[in-house]
Amino acid sequence: MSPLRVGIAGLGTVGGAVLRRLTTDAAALAIRTGRPVEVVGVSARDRAKAGTLPDRAEWFDDAVALARAPDIDVFVELIGGHEGVARDAVEAAIASGKSVVTANKALLAHHGMALAAAAEAHGASLSFEAAVAGGIPAIKVLREALSGNAVDRVYGILNGTCNYILTRMEAEGLGFDACLAEAQRLGYAEADPTFDIDGHDTAHKLAILATLAFGTAIDLDAIHVEGIRSITSDDLAAADDLGYRVKLLGVAQRTRHGIETRVHPTMVAKGTALAEVKGVTNAVAVNADAVAELTLVGPGAGGDATASAVLGDIADLARGSRVLPFGRPADSLERAPRAPMQRHEGGYYVRLSVKDRPGSIAAIATRMAAADISFESIMQRQPAASLRSSASGHVPVVLITHATSEVTIREALDAVEAGGTIAGKPQLIRIERG
Amino acid sequence: MSPLRVGIAGLGTVGGAVLRRLTTDAAALAIRTGRPVEVVGVSARDRAKAGTLPDRAEWFDDAVALARAPDIDVFVELIGGHEGVARDAVEAAIASGKSVVTANKALLAHHGMALAAAAEAHGASLSFEAAVAGGIPAIKVLREALSGNAVDRVYGILNGTCNYILTRMEAEGLGFDACLAEAQRLGYAEADPTFDIDGHDTAHKLAILATLAFGTAIDLDAIHVEGIRSITSDDLAAADDLGYRVKLLGVAQRTRHGIETRVHPTMVAKGTALAEVKGVTNAVAVNADAVAELTLVGPGAGGDATASAVLGDIADLARGSRVLPFGRPADSLERAPRAPMQRHEGGYYVRLSVKDRPGSIAAIATRMAAADISFESIMQRQPAASLRSSASGHVPVVLITHATSEVTIREALDAVEAGGTIAGKPQLIRIERG
Incomplete structure (x- = not known):
């Protein structure tokens, strides 16, 4: 079977690992996918740093020229950045109907919808396993x-x-x-x-x-x-x-x-x-x-682990598997109603610096109860030297609340703050249940 | 696009969940894959227990007849067992060039090589995500x-x-x-x-x-x-x-x-x-x-979780993704040299019932040292009532060894047993490092 011809743009940690693996593991990858994969073009900022290229690989000073090169089937974008040459090169590759493999999360987060639509329009594919969580598929x-x-x-x-x-x-x-x-x-x-x-x-x-x-x-x-x-x-x-x-x-x-x-x-x-x-x-x-x-x-990162994801995408292409960038047509991806953060519901960790005098905790608990907030635990103690602030007349108190809403807990804490029983701003950390 | 026509054989926990989800979630699945998926045939042991079938689904008393039915594209085998009707039906479906989706690990473990080769020969596909670890892909x-x-x-x-x-x-x-x-x-x-x-x-x-x-x-x-x-x-x-x-x-x-x-x-x-x-x-x-x-x-099990795997395979087929059963040609899968268990290397947990008299542990430690086995930990104590056997003149001793080989530890323990310092057989549990 004719080889799948790959062009790689960007030879940083990830690009270097992809190039090395596509060179040294070429035979193994061909067996695993049933089709030889060959690096035929390489582009990076600095020719001198690129070292020895594979035999058949041509050097390109310009990543966009590589993306358009007629003898590549797959353009692998490992440049990074959501504008500039990375974007230009990916757009050029898609426009010329090539398969694109990228690790560029910023590019996708900013322009993913337009790129997916363009890929579908040009019959190109767009793969980005490496863009999220490195080697985790x-x-x-x-x-x-x-x-x-x-x-x-x-x-x-x-x-x-x-x-x-x-x-x-x-x-x-x-x-x-x-x-x-x-x-x-x-x-x-x-x-x-x-x-x-x-x-x-x-x-x-x-x-x-x-x-x-x-x-x-x-x-x-x-x-x-x-x-x-x-x-x-x-x-x-x-x-x-x-x-x-x-x-x-x-x-x-x-x-x-x-x-x-x-x-x-x-x-x-x-x-x-x-x-x-x-x-x-x-x-x-x-x-x-x-x-x-x-x-x-x-x-989640590292040259080899991210290369694993890039090579997985290339292997899919070598096998002829073609899936739409987001699994379904880009024009079917509708903008969802945004749930505002004030409506978030969950438990909260609250750390307060409370005035060390009778009634402080009672006052706080009363405010929270008025907002219908109940507690999984309340801890008032000095586990570490840095928490011991009694000298300043304050003691650290940590609360874990049962589920409530963001607006409710924030309003309750504003009321606590206004009540004058705490010093400084409360620390608030949301709890996520497994 | 023309619907992907599915026949389901077997309506146990998994088959029932697959049928229910393909019926109630049909629209969602069509959006996710870009192609409608329709259940057009069903077979199971007991018609009466099958309940109401989807509108267009025909009943088959015989799973093999369903597997051969000309109007199905995908045969889903959820009968189980590595011989009998499950095997016959899968072979029939493959022989008629259909895509097969199965959760049948026994069938694959026993006949997977022949089935994969047959699928390749007939241009059929064979998917089995559900056969291993349920909903884990x-x-x-x-x-x-x-x-x-x-x-x-x-x-x-x-x-x-x-x-x-x-x-x-x-x-x-x-x-x-x-x-x-x-x-x-x-x-x-x-x-x-x-x-x-x-x-x-x-x-x-x-x-x-x-x-x-x-x-x-x-x-x-x-x-x-x-x-x-x-x-x-x-x-x-x-x-x-x-x-x-x-x-x-x-x-x-x-x-x-x-x-x-x-x-x-x-x-x-x-x-x-x-x-x-x-x-x-x-x-x-x-x-x-x-x-x-x-x-x-x-x-790893359960109707819905296993159905998730079956539906994932069906979705791949609906999208037109076709991968060889084992990712590469069946005839390229060579029989590997079998590493004998005696050659296994690793750490071991060893629990012994040791005679409660001076020198017992020293004798055991000497035998182990002679075999070049060293310890990560040695524990001689009575953590639970059931372990306390001093009354019988024995105490439990637990050893964790550093890496050694299976043959070495077994020979050393045989020598310990022959030495008469322990009662009963040693308990041996291998340690696996993460």
Whole structure:
């Protein structure tokens, strides 16, 4: 059978791993797919850094020219960025009817709908397993394996940098800044970590997962996004005492108000699959009517793990499997009603610095009761030196509420704050049930 | 687009769920796949029990006649059993070029090679996601998503009955018989539980997973199979003390002696993904060169969960995705060298009833040292009443060894037994590292 001819644009960590594997494992891949796969074109910023190319691979200074090259069947975009050359090259490849494989979550989160529509119009395919959760085949599972399900919720740990930092904070009792510095030293966090730790990377991935899960249009702007900067080691210690861990989750869920999509630090109960996901590992969990719950755990980043996803997409193309980018026609993906965050319902972790005098807790409990908020647990004690603030006349109190709504808890806490029994702002962390 | 016409044979728990979902969720499935799916034929043992059929569905007393019916595109076999009508019907459907979807692990474990070859010869497709681990898409992930990987090991908790019993024994400190009876009362175990608790069900599933993982011929006879009858609550209590849980695992792994396939009770360290899998839930973990480790956790049985897998296969067919049964030509699946169990290498849990007199432990330790076996831990104590046997002049001793070989540990224990320092047979449980 004639080889599947591949052009690779971008030779960073992922591109380098894909090129290496397509070269050294070519024979094995041909056996596994029944068709030889050959790298015939390569493009990257710096020819000198690209090293020795495979025998038949031609060098392209211009990724767009590679995308249009008549002798490639598949254009693999590993450049990154949602504008500029990555977008231009993917659009060019689609316009010339080529199959596109990309790991570019930002490109999909911003332009996925237009790209999918263009791919369908040109009979091109568009695959992006590598764009979400690295080596975890979350895209294929949602798009294909769970086709017989109505999905209620898809959620997960989608950013290894954040999970690494939170895991280290919990294990070592260290602060956020120290763990971020460590993550940067180890190469798990960028020099400018904003995109990861403020939740935007997770939001891009969640936008894609939500579209696949619910058959709705990509809606990045609908996502409520909070990062992990506000989490303290006090929160992690209190969580531990109460049977929880803190994870940055992306959650997309069907509610009676519409599709609720949110990224924020979250309390998850110990013993659940997600609570046990440590370090840079990622996880994606799905609740759906037939399968009930399915959880996938694996590497969320790294050259080889992400290459695994890219090669899986290429293997599908080599086998002749063609699935629409989002499993169904792009024009059938409707914009879902956005469930506003104020309508969110769930339990909450609340940490307050309460005036150490008779009646303080009673006053708070009375305010909460007036709002119909009940408690799973109340903890007033000094587990760590940093929490001991009696000297200042305040003691830390941690509450775990039963399910209530975002607007209710926020209004109740505003009332507590106005009542003058607490110092500073309450810390509020949502609880996600497994 | 013309509907995909489905015939369903077998209306047990799974067949009933598939029929119900294909009827009530028909519109949703058509949107998700771009093609209507219609049940046009049904066959089962008892017409009276089948209830109301969908409007266009014809009744067949004979599953083989349904398999051959000219107006069906897909034959869904949910009868079960590796001979008789299930086999006849699947062979008939393949011979008439139809797509076959089956949940029948026994049929595949026994006749999968011949069926795959026949399907390829007749241009038929053969899908069996539901045959392994219920709603967990392990087949699709191994066959497609991980195509760019060389797999080193695939292993998992593949039998919900056994995992339920072991989970209950651990949680309640109850014996095997009591927990089996409870599982039977709850419908998690058959009246004759032999097939599940002696490991044969796990072996069938493992045979299929190994073929997909390594591209080797199905080799059910090569699998070393032990069940869970020998596990006592003492073992579970000792495991707990030492940081382990006991699970019935199926493990297929590439070794320097060939492919090692085995089903046996296994110690897994707490905190690993598999150790946290409780009750009837299943899990499949894969170690491979690119992805490193990927773990899938979900429901291993039940009508709806298994229907999810069947519907996923049907959705692939509706979308026109056609993959060879094992992802590559059946005639390329070679019989792998069988790694004999005596060559197995790993750590071991050993529980001995040792004579309570000076020098006993020293004698055992000396024998083990002579065989170059070293220990991760040695525990001599009476954690539970049932372990306290000093009255009989014996005390329980539990050893966790570092990696050694099966032949080495067995010979060393034979020598210990011959030395007369222990009573009864040693209990030996292999340790699997995550």
